[in-house]
Amino acid sequence: MRRRVGVVLAAAILLAGCTDSGDDDPTTTPPAPGSANTIPIPRAASIHWGECPEGRAYECGTLSVPVDYTVPGGDKIDIALLRVKATGGNRIGALVVNPGGPGGSGISFARYAASAFPDDVRERYDIVGFDPRGVGRSSPVECLSDADMDAYTQLDQTPDTPEEEAALVDGFKRFGLGCQDDAKALLGHVGTPDAARDMDQIREALGEDQLRYFGASYGTYLGAVYAELFPDKVGRFVLDGGIDPNQTSADANRVQGGGFQTALNSYIDDCLAGGSCFLGDSREAALARIRTLLDDLDARPLPGDAKRQVTESIATTGILSPLYTREQWPRLSLALQAAFRGDGGLLLNLSDMYYERGADGTYANLMYANSAVNCLDYPPSATTPDQVRTQVAEFEATSPSFGRTLAWAGLACGTWPVPATGTPHEIHAPGAAPILVIGTTRDPATPYAWSQALAGQLDSGHLLTYDGDGHTAYLRGSTCVDTAVDTFLLTGAPPPDGKTCD
Numbered sequence: 001m002r003r004r005v006g007v008v009l010a011a012a013i014l015l016a017g018c019t020d021s022g023d024d025d026p027t028t029t030p031p032a033p034g035s036a037n038t039i040p041i042p043r044a045a046s047i048h049w050g051e052c053p054e055g056r057a058y059e060c061g062t063l064s065v066p067v068d069y070t071v072p073g074g075d076k077i078d079i080a081l082l083r084v085k086a087t088g089g090n091r092i093g094a095l096v097v098n099p100g101g102p103g104g105s106g107i108s109f110a111r112y113a114a115s116a117f118p119d120d121v122r123e124r125y126d127i128v129g130f131d132p133r134g135v136g137r138s139s140p141v142e143c144l145s146d147a148d149m150d151a152y153t154q155l156d157q158t159p160d161t162p163e164e165e166a167a168l169v170d171g172f173k174r175f176g177l178g179c180q181d182d183a184k185a186l187l188g189h190v191g192t193p194d195a196a197r198d199m200d201q202i203r204e205a206l207g208e209d210q211l212r213y214f215g216a217s218y219g220t221y222l223g224a225v226y227a228e229l230f231p232d233k234v235g236r237f238v239l240d241g242g243i244d245p246n247q248t249s250a251d252a253n254r255v256q257g258g259g260f261q262t263a264l265n266s267y268i269d270d271c272l273a274g275g276s277c278f279l280g281d282s283r284e285a286a287l288a289r290i291r292t293l294l295d296d297l298d299a300r301p302l303p304g305d306a307k308r309q310v311t312e313s314i315a316t317t318g319i320l321s322p323l324y325t326r327e328q329w330p331r332l333s334l335a336l337q338a339a340f341r342g343d344g345g346l347l348l349n350l351s352d353m354y355y356e357r358g359a360d361g362t363y364a365n366l367m368y369a370n371s372a373v374n375c376l377d378y379p380p381s382a383t384t385p386d387q388v389r390t391q392v393a394e395f396e397a398t399s400p401s402f403g404r405t406l407a408w409a410g411l412a413c414g415t416w417p418v419p420a421t422g423t424p425h426e427i428h429a430p431g432a433a434p435i436l437v438i439g440t441t442r443d444p445a446t447p448y449a450w451s452q453a454l455a456g457q458l459d460s461g462h463l464l465t466y467d468g469d470g471h472t473a474y475l476r477g478s479t480c481v482d483t484a485v486d487t488f489l490l491t492g493a494p495p496p497d498g499k500t501c502d
Helices: 106-116 119-124 146-153 162-189 192-205 218-229 249-273 283-299 312-324 326-340 345-355 366-377 385-398 403-409 448-457 479-491
Strands: 050-052 055-066 076-084 093-098 125-130 211-216 234-240 435-442 461-469 499-501
Touching: 055 106, 055 192, 076 106, 076 192, 093 106, 093 192, 093 218, 106 125, 119 125, 119 479, 125 192, 146 162, 146 312, 146 345, 162 366, 192 211, 192 218, 192 366, 211 218, 218 234, 218 435, 218 448, 234 479, 249 283, 249 312, 249 326, 249 385, 249 403, 249 435, 283 312, 283 326, 312 326, 312 345, 326 345, 385 403, 435 448, 435 479, 448 461, 461 479, 479 499
Parallel strands: 093 125, 093 211, 211 234, 234 435, 435 461, 461 499
Antiparallel strands: 050 055, 055 076, 076 125
């Protein structure tokens, strides 16, 4: 499971033919005054842009950066980028975008933004996306074969017996060791501070005095860490679907479980409001029917496809996946109705969407990178089954439907082969320009309380509230939200702090 945050789902894009910069000069500059960054900043290499295989509308490039910023003259990796130039003449600069995850492709998101962002923003900004280190085309972390990943997704993540607990722990260990075998030394350098330093290298290589940035979901944490390290380089920052950096992994998992419970309740209430809801005549009845389905699947999985069964874990993921957007709720209804008839195929399809498993059985590296970054950023919430058992009751009190699953999911980082390097802490970023944080009241993956906390911590934070459903708010149908974001990007003027949109 994505233990800390979700990702804005977008089609994965593989880029080829991008050129290397070849600049290995380790010349460094001192950290910015007052910055939390205590590591000298190497001079950025050059980006050599070339045509993308997708067509002339895009430019592709790579930027060489240190694997370890404490050794700027050491090994390098290439960060893959995609740029879509501004369509108008009154250019403001580059807008770097990140879709979240961790593990989401910024290259894919930049292609989406180039068509989805409004014309007046596109006229004045180059849209630049990059695959963070360990993601996509930027030295991707790979952990399991596709067949082994299929087996991993079917592990019982709510074990009831010592044998099931042992199998889950063994599965988590094999996953982590597979990542270590593949990524080797890089696995200890894929954390968010490393990615934030890469973003500053990108800023400098683009010739920008300040970074202008749009980050969604986990991208808000990446943006906040950048602001902490380089507050004087912060330009117009939009952080949509905020994350509270000052929380333990256990708290994050538990609160996120509550977010998904709120989203499930909202989905059920919508079904009931339509009349003749197939789940029952009350929220309690509907939750009970879903719980009975999951319990039945724990004992007797349903057929899924020719090779896979739909276990309780697969079905839980299939239910979580469409809760990210209200537009997916009809698909969830169809999948649940089919499962009640004994057909698990649609739930399996929704689970595959979550894991980014293609129709040919191949997986994108989203989930591998997700674990690699999360397990490095924060100490684990549990390291033994005994510790998980002490947490289950509190998790279930917050989320009766998903709490037990998310409690056990926290054990994955407890078996990780590389120790965590980050710790929970408040991020204030003194001296940074105004930062716009957007929170959605019924966001399943980044609960609203996280956006409130992030905006409150940032010295220059401004909170914009979207009273609605789904993960993140921009371009989700609220003219009020979209206008506020567009105005901020184009003029630098944030909306009044505490403004609410519906």
